[in-house]
Amino acid sequence: MFETVIGLEVHVQLNTKTKLFCACPTSFAEHQNANTCPTCLALPGALPVVNKEAAVKAMRLGYAINANVVHASNFDRKSYFYPDSPSAYQITQLSNAIVQNGEVFIDLNDGTQKRIGMTQAHLEADAGKNIHDGSHSKVDLNRAGTPLLEIVSNPDMRSSEEAVAFLKKLHSTVRYLDISDANMQEGSFRCDVNVSVRPKGQAEFGTRVEIKNINSFRFVEAAIAYEVQRQTEAYEDGDYETEVFQETRLWNVDEGVTKSMRGKEEAADYRYFPDPDLRPLVVTQEMIDEALKMPELPDAKIKRYTEELGVKRYDALVICSEKELAYYFEAMLASGASAKNSVNWLTTELLGRLKKTEFDITTSPVSAEKLGELVSKIDDGIISGKGAKEILDVLIKEDKDIDGLINSMGLAQVSDDGAILEIIDGIIAANPEKVEQFKGGKEKLFGFFVGQTMKASKGAANPQKVNELLKERLA
Numbered sequence: 044m045f046e047t048v049i050g051l052e053v054h055v056q057l058n059t060k061t062k063l064f065c066a067c068p069t070s071f072a073e074h075q076n077a078n079t080c081p082t083c084l085a086l087p088g089a090l091p092v093v094n095k096e097a098a099v100k101a102m103r104l105g106y107a108i109n110a111n112v113v114h115a116s117n118f119d120r121k122s123y124f125y126p127d128s129p130s131a132y133q134i135t136q137l138s139n140a141i142v143q144n145g146e147v148f149i150d151l152n153d154g155t156q157k158r159i160g161m162t163q164a165h166l167e168a169d170a171g172k173n174i175h176d177g178s179h180s181k182v183d184l185n186r187a188g189t190p191l192l193e194i195v196s197n198p199d200m201r202s203s204e205e206a207v208a209f210l211k212k213l214h215s216t217v218r219y220l221d222i223s224d225a226n227m228q229e230g231s232f233r234c235d236v237n238v239s240v241r242p243k244g245q246a247e248f249g250t251r252v253e254i255k256n257i258n259s260f261r262f263v264e265a266a267i268a269y270e271v272q273r274q275t276e277a278y279e280d281g282d283y284e285t286e287v288f289q290e291t292r293l294w295n296v297d298e299g300v301t302k303s304m305r306g307k308e309e310a311a312d313y314r315y316f317p318d319p320d321l322r323p324l325v326v327t328q329e330m331i332d333e334a335l336k337m338p339e340l341p342d343a344k345i346k347r348y349t350e351e352l353g354v355k356r357y358d359a360l361v362i363c364s365e366k367e368l369a370y371y372f373e374a375m376l377a378s379g380a381s382a383k384n385s386v387n388w389l390t391t392e393l394l395g396r397l398k399k400t401e402f403d404i405t406t407s408p409v410s411a412e413k414l415g416e417l418v419s420k421i422d423d424g425i426i427s428g429k430g431a432k433e434i435l436d437v438l439i440k441e442d443k444d445i446d447g448l449i450n451s452m453g454l455a456q457v458s459d460d461g462a463i464l465e466i467i468d469g470i471i472a473a474n475p476e477k478v479e480q481f482k483g484g485k486e487k488l489f490g491f492f493v494g495q496t497m498k499a500s501k502g503a504a505n506p507q508k509v510n511e512l513l514k515e516r517l518a
């Protein structure tokens with residue numbers, strides 16, 4: 044039997060206004076090389092200055108994952124030669140990163156949580172882009188120098204499920220913190236997956252392979268599954284020494300395999316050394332205060348929803364998995380809807396309907412306030428759940444007044460005691476022998492009276508009211 048060991052390195056593009064070491068904007072530029080200056084073009088004599096906003100955003104992540112936020116961290120140069128890096132080195136933080144020793148908790152399918160240790164999170168500058176265009180190649184440096192936060196986990200994960208759960212948790216956390224848009228398709232949240240296998244019970248780790256730049260949860264899962272199988276087979280066939288060695292591989296989407304890209308560089312290959320142009324990044328009290336401006340994070344939300352609002356753990360996990368869902372839910376509550384009904388009307392009724400449209404929760408044609416209003420009408424017995432579904436079907440297509448719809452669609456429930464009692468008394472008068480039997484102990488007949496009353500009201504009576512009043516009358 045074998046055990047899988049996984050450690051992840053996640054590159055998060057920080058959503059700062061300007062680049063990490065210069066004042067060039069990070070926003071989209073229509074023209075190649077428009078967002079550049081002597082610093083990010085690495086012209087001689089230009090000096091880097093650390094972007095405070097990037098440092099604060101890195102610190103905010105640090106506080107969110109219970110890490111040490113280092114008050115004087117250092118920058119290093121990592122040498123490599125590619126056309127998309129005009130300085131021929133990347134400025135990064137090798138040994139004294141701004142964020143060190145954190146933790147992230149992941150939720151497993153059996154309802155338990157697992158702690159994943161975080162080695163560090165460090166600031167570094169992104170490279171530009173090489174654009175291959177027929178017979179020639181071009182270099183676009185608009186992205187050169189944009190801030191990345193590289194977040195490194197300990198090798199604490201033991202399956203692809205755990206790795207994906209970790210990535211999703213980290214993804215949602217950086218989005219709650221609003222430090223990155225974390226758009227995976229656009230590459231602002233991408234990860235390197237380190238995988239090794241070892242015989243169960245062996246203390247030392249096996250040899251790890253690094254799979255670079257995966258940009259979807261599905262590919263992470265598939266790449267790990269492929270690597271585990273490849274490495275396990277090599278072990279079983281006695282080829283482990285020759286077939287599994289420390290190297291960088293790439294996930295080939297079309298073939299569904301990982302392929303060797305290059306042997307893993309040793310740290311020495313990068314000739315790391317402290318960047319002489321940058322003094323230590325010193326954290327001020329003002330930066331700490333700014334970094335601590337933090338929203339309620341998913342773990343705290345899940346605890347509050349389950350303990351204070353009575354939401355089931357599974358539902359709380361679903362709602363808190365994305366900040367947009369959690370904020371939508373909370374806006375429903377703020378408009379007066381009950382937590383219990385809001386959960387169902389958000390996760391099942393609204394999301395189910397949105398799935399069939401081009402909309403999602405961020406672009407929902409039904410606002411949280413509107414859905415909250417609808418749910419309040421159910422809470423108050425003004426309409427039935429069935430009636431509310433009909434109204435929601437309309438609201439998905441066009442924004443209309445809920446009270447107006449209740450009237451025009453004839454969906455108002457009769458909750459008025461007098462009107463319901465009138466019907467009940469008629470039913471009781473018409474069925475004296477059933478009333479006798481019921482009072483004689485045939486309790487099953489209660490359903491008969493409910494059914495008759497609902498029928499006589501043409502389904503408009505509030506069932507809860509009918510129950511209450513029947514109990515009173517038949518007592």
Ligand code: ADP
Pocket residue numbers: 048049050051052195196197198199237238239248249250251
């Ligand atoms: P390097 O500095 O060479 O990149 P690190 O020690 O920083 O190596 O590790 C990089 C990543 O690889 C980390 O996420 C770590 O958890 C993971 N890792 C280290 N050893 C193993 C292993 N044997 N199997 C799986 N992952 C590992």
Ligand code: MG
Pocket residue numbers: 052195
């Ligand atoms: Mg590393």
Ligand code: ZN
Pocket residue numbers: 062065066067078079080081082083084188
């Ligand atoms: Zn610049």
